[in-house]
Amino acid sequence: xxxxxxxxxxxxxxxxxxxxxxxxxxxxxxxxxxxxxxxxxxxxxxxxxxxxxxxxxxxxxxxxxxxxxxxxxxxxxxxxxxxxxxxxxxxxxxxxxxx
Amino acid sequence: xxxxxxxxxxxxxxxxxxxxxxxxxxxxxxxxxxxxxxxxxxxxxxxxxxxxxxxxxxxxxxxxxxxxxxxxxxxxxxxxxxxxxxxxxxxxxxxxxxxxxxxxxxxxxxxxxxxxxxxxxxxxxxxxxxxxxxxxxxxxxxxxxxxxxxxxxxxxxxxxxxxxxxxxxxxxxxxxxxxxxxxxxxxxxxxxxxxxxxxxxxxxxxxxxxxxxxxxxxxxxxxxxxxxxxxxxxxxxxxxxxxxxxxxxxxxxxxxxxxxxxxxxxxxxxxxxxxxxxxxxxxxxxxxxxxxxxxxxxxxxxxxxxxxxxxxxxxxxxxxxxxxxxxxxx
Numbered sequence: 001x002x003x004x005x006x007x008x009x010x011x012x013x014x015x016x017x018x019x020x021x022x023x024x025x026x027x028x029x030x031x032x033x034x035x036x037x038x039x040x041x042x043x044x045x046x047x048x049x050x051x052x053x054x055x056x057x058x059x060x061x062x063x064x065x066x067x068x069x070x071x072x073x074x075x076x077x078x079x080x081x082x083x084x085x086x087x088x089x090x091x092x093x094x095x096x097x098x099x
Numbered sequence: 100x101x102x103x104x105x106x107x108x109x110x111x112x113x114x115x116x117x118x119x120x121x122x123x124x125x126x127x128x129x130x131x132x133x134x135x136x137x138x139x140x141x142x143x144x145x146x147x148x149x150x151x152x153x154x155x156x157x158x159x160x161x162x163x164x165x166x167x168x169x170x171x172x173x174x175x176x177x178x179x180x181x182x183x184x185x186x187x188x189x190x191x192x193x194x195x196x197x198x199x200x201x202x203x204x205x206x207x208x209x210x211x212x213x214x215x216x217x218x219x220x221x222x223x224x225x226x227x228x229x230x231x232x233x234x235x236x237x238x239x240x241x242x243x244x245x246x247x248x249x250x251x252x253x254x255x256x257x258x259x260x261x262x263x264x265x266x267x268x269x270x271x272x273x274x275x276x277x278x279x280x281x282x283x284x285x286x287x288x289x290x291x292x293x294x295x296x297x298x299x300x301x302x303x304x305x306x307x308x309x310x311x312x313x314x315x316x317x318x319x320x321x322x323x324x325x326x327x328x329x330x331x332x333x334x335x336x337x338x339x340x341x342x343x344x345x346x347x348x349x350x351x352x353x354x355x356x357x358x359x360x361x362x363x364x365x366x367x368x369x370x371x372x373x374x375x376x377x378x379x380x381x382x383x384x385x386x387x388x389x390x391x392x393x394x395x396x397x398x399x400x401x402x403x404x405x406x407x408x409x410x411x412x413x414x415x416x417x418x419x420x421x422x423x424x425x426x427x428x429x
Contacts, residue, residue: 017418039309040190040192043193066418
């Protein structure tokens with residue numbers, strides 16, 4: 001079965017999604033930084049740091065991890081496809097020989 | 100002929116008026132005044148406790164035994180300033196005022212009619228002094244009529260201020276960061292009040308404002324200069340002494356007969372009998388009244404964040420599908 005994708009590469013949409021998750025994490029860190037810097041009251045700074053900065057850092061780590069995993073799966077799939085093509089060529093050569 | 104005389108008289112009167120006003124303007128002299136005493140106050144940090152606000156005076160009142168009179172004088176106001184000594188502060192953070200400053204203005208140089216006045220405050224913009232975004236400061240000049248002691252970071256109740264017509268200080272970055280304002284709207288009050296108070300402008304600040312301005316006291320060495328009040332003062336002409344003939348017309352005291360022997364009974368003097376000792380007071384002295392703590396409701400700054408769990412819920416199956424999808428390219 002040949003997987004089809006609008007982008008040509010079936011891994012591209014998922015890689016974009018995981019990159020967007022990591023980018024969203026950076027945006028959350030920036031928002032948390034801005035909110036914490038806007039006030040001098042610690043009670044207002046703590047939620048901004050926890051939700052924005054720590055939460056954003058978590059998103060960055062998760063997004064980067066998923067991106068790396070998907071990238072490895074993509075390379076493994078290409079390698080597998082090359083092996084499959086090589087096996088098919090070898091099998092075709094053996095069949096021709098027998099004939 | 101009459102018209103010519105009237106015209107000439109008008110011209111002469113106008114000339115005399117101009118000459119007198121010019122002469123009066125020349126009489127005004129410019130004086131610069133630095134505060135003689137500075138103090139800054141901050142909210143009592145213990146007011147959020149369930150027991151209410153705690154002050155040194157209230158702690159002393161709760162002692163089971165009275166403080167011996169022969170102990171050295173202990174100041175009832177404990178300074179709690181986390182900033183360098185010799186700095187004054189005005190700050191607004193998180194929807195509430197966190198610092199205000201009081202400057203006592205000596206009146207020895209304000210002897211006369213104040214024609215104009217202005218205030219300039221060089222700012223200490225060092226973060227170590229507590230300064231934070233002073234360019235966003237909204238500081239208003241008010242007046243107060245109490246005696247203050249030189250103290251930094253007092254948590255006692257600050258003196259009452261009158262902010263009617265009080266101008267707002269404007270921030271100027273060049274040549275050096277400073278706050279500047281014209282005090283013409285309150286120039287008359289400068290002579291009749293103890294000094295000026297610098298407080299956050301309640302009509303201009305918003306709940307999200309956060310700023311802190313710091314400046315030096317008059318006796319702080321090696322730093323930015325203190326606040327300076329510049330005034331143009333015109334000496335008041337002395338009134339002529341009252342004529343003695345008027346005084347002589349008043350009857351002398353010896354001639355006054357109050358009529359004490361007329362039989363009127365004014366009653367006994369209304370002098371209350373003071374108790375000799377404390378037992379007559381009828382009980383223990385009431386503890387000082389502490390204001391109840393206030394609760395401020397603050398909503399969510401970003402309500403859309405509540406949708407994040409739903410977004411994550413949708414992302415989980417998408418991510419799972421992506422991680423199990425066949426990625427081989429034909």
